[in-house]
Amino acid sequence: MIVFDGNKTDFLISVENDTIAEEIEYNIYQKMRKRTVINEFRSWENSLEYMYKVLNDSEIPEDTGIAIEYNIPQTSKRVDFILSGYDLDENPNVIIIELKQWDRIQAVESQDGLVETYTGNALRKVVHPSYQAWSYAMMIKDYNAFVQMERIHLWPCAYLHNYRRRPNDVLDQPQYYEYLKDSPAFTRGEVARFRKFIKGYILKGDNRRLIYRIDNGKIHPSKSLQNAISSMLKGNKEFVMLDEQKVVYEEILYQSRKCMRDNKKRTIIVSGGPGTGKTVVAINLLAELTQEDQFVQYVSKNTAPRNVYLKKLKGQMKKSTIDNMFKGSGIYTDTEKNSVDTILVDEAHRLNEKSGIFKNIGENQIKEIIHSSLCNVFFIDERQRVTLSDIGSVAEIEKWAKQENSEITKMKLMSQFRCDGSDGYLAWVDDVLEIEDTANYDLKDINYDVKICDTPEQVREFIMEKNHEANRARILAGYCWNWISAGKNDTSVHDIKIGEFEMSWNLGNTSTFAIDDDSVNEVGCIHTSQGLEFDYVGVIIGEDLRYEKGHVVTDFQKRAKTDRSLSGIKKMFKENPQKALKEADEIIKNTYRTLLTRGMKGCYIYCVDSGLREYLKERAALTEGENKKY
Structure with missing residues (x-):
């Protein structure tokens, strides 16, 4: 769906009359029944003034097709600006432009195609603008039948009109080369360079014919x-x-x-x-x-x-x-x-x-x-x-x-392919955490490597040893230790401390903790391990799960302040204590159930609460020698 379309002349006139933002706002409401927030309205006024400057060039045809806020069919994504036309050889070309008002960015190490910038009233990780433009172009190319049949060439790029590029700029770091190569980024002071890029593909206008055909093209995977x-x-x-x-x-x-x-x-x-x-x-x-x-x-x-x-x-x-x-x-x-x-x-x-x-x-x-x-x-x-x-x-x-x-x-x-084919261990976890009564009181005759450790150091030793086999062993923990912001990308800053044992939470500069080469040196949480599996896991159970008076109990107040899993629980507790305790109990037990069932071959467990540690040893029914050893 096209929110605003026309040719270059139409666009220039609307900008000169200071009506372009109002026209877009009106069209969005008419076509999508959505109200425009003031920040978005101002971004159009600002960014489109810069596009006016770029297009105010006599060599760019007056009948070049233009679409603004083009809603990619079957998605909620909108392309900021599109140009269409033909080159000297009559090849049909469409330029996909991502507009950004950013004036500064930071690189994100070890996470592909991401940068940090101030947006939404906070410093956030977002995709590199070149990646964003490239991904939109690929979405159109891969699913639009007209683009495929007519062999329309799509040329993505980004325009950061407030951003001043410097030598060896963050925007151009080697980790972004792959995207910049196919989707160049233009910045403040680079109008001439941007115009040259446009004129390399559009020297004859199409009066928006290509844009119209794309907008009405059938959805079909290439x-x-x-x-x-x-x-x-x-x-x-x-x-x-x-x-x-x-x-x-x-x-x-x-x-x-x-x-x-x-x-x-x-x-x-x-x-x-x-x-x-x-x-x-x-x-x-x-x-x-x-x-x-x-x-x-x-x-x-x-x-x-x-x-x-x-x-x-x-x-x-x-x-x-x-x-x-x-x-x-x-x-x-x-x-x-x-x-x-x-x-x-x-x-x-x-x-x-x-x-x-x-x-x-x-x-x-x-x-x-x-x-x-x-x-x-x-x-x-x-x-x-x-x-x-x-x-x-x-x-x-x-x-x-x-x-x-x-x-x-x-x-x-039904069949369990994790836990070495043994659903007996999974049933034991449900029973021992008092989630559900099962027939699996202990772990006798279950072909699964379980060890209840006396120290977290022992958990680490086992996991380090197992990880040498295939990089498929990780340490996980309940969210009972605050994430130190100064160390979010630094393993030398240790968030988790238990006696002399110290480790860092999984780093914030990667979203693939489960398979990264060095993440065995970090402790994963529920958010980086759920839905994934390993050969072996070491699980550190914090003080939010204890054994008292013959039962496994939960305590949401022992959760870290930086944990958002129970956001709102304190307010709920004031208003309805019984409901809050029930909700917290379910979530904390579910969290540990999930962590304890990530390993396909084995799980090594340490409990901060000594009562829970001894209870698990008893329920596991390991031999006396194993209990002493671990």
Whole structure:
């Protein structure tokens, strides 16, 4: 959808008359029924004055096509500025421009394509503007049938008109070369350079014909995108399906194909505990349905699993067209009904009600996902709700599916492929944490390596030793130690201290803690490990979980102040103590259940509370020699 379109002459006149921002504001309300906030209005006034300066060149044709705030079909993303026309050889060209008002940025080490800048009244990590423009261009190229058939050339770039570039500038650091090469960034004082770039592709106008055709192009995944995701899966042992996983996979394929044939909305809920292969099924579906010409997206609220599985698929590739297939759960607030063929929602228990940085956008993520897709699949484990804002449940999904007149199918993944094939350990965890009564009182005859350690140093020793095998062992902990802001990217700053034991929380400059080469030297939390698996985990249980008077008890007041998982619990406790304690108890126990079930082959546990430590030893029923040793 185009918010404002015209040719160069129309644009220049609107800017000269000081009406351009008002015209955009009016069109957004008429087409999207959205009110414009004052900051966005002022950004148009400011940025479009600079684009006026750039385009005020007689060599840029007067009938060059222009689109402002172009809403990429089937997404809530808007391209700031588009130019269209032809070069000297009559090749059709479209220039994608990302406009930024930033005047300073900081590089983010070890995280691909990210920078830090002041936005939304705070210093935040955001994508590099060149990456953003490139990703928008790839989204249009990979899914727009007109661009594919007519071989339209897309040329992304960024314009930071307030930013003064310096020698060896942060904007141009080597980690961003890959994006700058395909999507150059122009800054303050570089109008002539920017004009040269534009005139390299547009020397004859099209009077916005190309933009109009793109806006009305059918959504269709390109052959190159289909080949890319397919080739990445081939021979990748991480994504081989076994037994029940294959059964669930085939049923979802059948249901999704039915949706394409009869145009009827369907919701599929797949319940499964830790290690049942929910993500493996989701990734295989993403590849197969894309091969079948569907517009498919893999969605998760948590960035950690999304980024880790994307990296596992891409290998050493820094950027790939499949990047746009992996999305956060808050992107569907403005999308139209059934605009995506199939949405695959991993870790659906982590979905929130509202979206956005301040959780003030949209109505309900579950509703929006169901509304936006013809077929939607939710992979869920209700016992992995680990924050107060998590709303994902089977009942909640069913409620919104019924409201959207979506046919519901429920399935289960039962077999445990984590924990060395032993669901006995998982049942023991549920029983020992008093989450659910099971028949697994102890760990006798269970083929899984469990050790209850007397010191955190012992946990570290075991994990360091196991990690040498395949870089698949990590230390995890409950969120009972504050994250020291000065050390968020420095392992020499130790957030976690227990006696003489000291370690740093996982660093803030990476979103792939689970597979980074050096992250064994850091302690992961629930947010960087949920949805992922390792061969071995060491779990440090803080004082928020203790053993008192014959029961496992929780204490939300022992949680770190920097933890946002229980944000709002103190207010709830004042208003309704019983409800607050029940909510906190569920979340704290679910958190440790999740951490304790990340290892496929073994788990080494240390409890700060000595009573809990001795209780776990007793319940594990390890031999006397093992208890003394560990």
